[in-house]
Amino acid sequence: MVAIKKVLTASAIAGIAVLQGCKAPAPTAAPVVTVPVATAEAASLENNLVLSAEFRPFQEVDVMAKVAGYVRAINVDIGSHVQQNAVLATLEVPEIQDDVAKARAGVAAAEANVITAQAAIQRAQAGANIASLSFQRIKDVAARDQGLVPRQEIDVAQSKQLESSAQLAGANSSLRAAEQQKLQAESEYARTVTMMQYATIRAPFTGVVTKRFANTGSMIQAGTSSQTQAMPVVTLAQNDRLRLTLPIPVNAVSDVRDGQTVDVEVGSLHRTLQGKVSRTADSIQMATRTMNTEVDVPNPDGSLVPGMYAEVHLHLANRPAALSVPLDAVDGLGTSVQQVYTVRDGVIHQVSVKVGLQTANRVEILSGLNTGDKVIVGRHTGLSDGQKVDPQPAAYESATSH
Missing domain, CATH: 2.40.30.170 (Efflux pump adaptor protein, beta barrel domain)
Incomplete structure (x- = not known):
């Protein structure tokens, strides 16, 4: 029994030795990831579109004719530079000339009617004065000497006074009617003169003639309706x-x-x-x-x-001196939450930021970073807060430093 125990003890010691010899080695530390970083710094940012x-x-306009007529003269051609109110063309419109003469005669007739009405007023005023004076005299005599003047004569004198007053009122009314007719005739004359002025086509503004549609002798239609097919005289551009x-x-x-x-x-x-x-x-x-x-x-x-x-x-x-970082340093641009990964003492820190102006390459940082902070640029996949990394300047940062 003693021998058996010794054998078992030796076997156990040998097994323990074998197990100790097969024990796995201690795990090695994970390699530190190298990340590209850029520096948050002031830069001049511009947003240009x-x-x-x-x-x-x-401004550009097709110059139309207000009245229809034949072109008597056209003073411009393509490329002509004209001043405002310069004469572009003149139309021949005989019927409007006749209208002007007729309207002028109407004004003369109306003026004559006014003179006649004024004379009628003077006659009516004189008759009214005589009738009033006669009635007053007869009335005074009848009052002073009762029975001397018949009552019928007093009534006749009073009737003539009333009649003459009515005639005076009628003469005044005729004068007002004649004056209104004169105003109407003058208005018609002014209208025909204005229409005659439209026969002279003028430049509405200073510009250059870019198109010409009419020649001497051409028939020009009145361009007073959008439904007509009237051609313009010229096209004028400023x-x-x-x-x-x-x-x-x-x-x-x-x-x-x-x-x-x-x-x-x-x-x-x-x-x-x-x-x-x-x-x-x-x-x-x-x-x-x-x-x-x-x-x-x-x-x-x-x-x-x-x-x-x-x-x-x-x-x-x-922004002449805005704190900014490269555009690819910020995650969440265009969303309500933006963040960057900063590196301090070889350790990543996830920081929320507020951004401002964005350009093609950089973005303004309004809050969350300070000048000189190192931020990771490029892809941020696999990075986490508190992770140890080896920060190295990004390629464009190295080029800028040199």
Whole structure:
């Protein structure tokens, strides 16, 4: 029994030795991940919107004739520069000339009727005075010497007085009617003279003739109705100032304001001009989600021609010294929660931030970071708060430092 116990003890010791010899080695520490970082620093940020547009005349109109007639003379051609109220063409309208003569005669007749009515008033006034005086005398005699004047004579004198007063009132009414007829005749004369003036077609504003539709002897119809097929005489455009109509996206509408200066780049002329936002539609087009905005560009030398294309650079925002980080350092852009991963002493810290102006490469940080903080850029997959990492400057940070 003693021998058996010794054998078992030896076997147990040998088994323990074998188990100790087969024990697994201690696990090694996980490798530290290398991450690219950039520095939060002040930078000049600008948000520019570039849109293409076509120059159009500031105003353009088809000059129509108010009255129908034959072209007696046309004084302009395509390319003619005219001043406001300059004579473009003259029409021959004989019937209106006859109307003017007839209206002038009507005014003369009305003036004669007024003179006749005034003379009638004078006669009626004289008769009324005599009748009133006669009645008053007979009345006084009858009152002083009763029975001397028959009652019938008193009644006749009173009747003549009333009759003469009625005649005077009628004469006054005739004068007023004659004066109204004179006003009517003068109004008709003024109308015919005005219509005659329409036979002279003038430029409504200073501009250049871009089209001509009539020649000497052409029959011009009156363009007084939108349903007629009347042809204009010429087309006139104002080109000393041009318009550019821009479709502003809905997300930039709040940054556009009247009077805002814009840069207008004309590629065909290799020139960059300055214009101003002159007016906005104040309404979003539902089909395109844009708002039409017009920019006026001065063109005093006429070097810009309607139809040319231009690129318009709108400066929507400018931050000269804004704390910013690269765009790919922020998670959740465009959502209600934005965050970045900062690295301090080799450890990741997840930080919530508030962003402001965004450009093509950088984003403004309004809160959450300080100047000099290191933030991880690029993909953030697999990173977690409190993780140890090896921060290395991002490729563009190294290029900037050199």
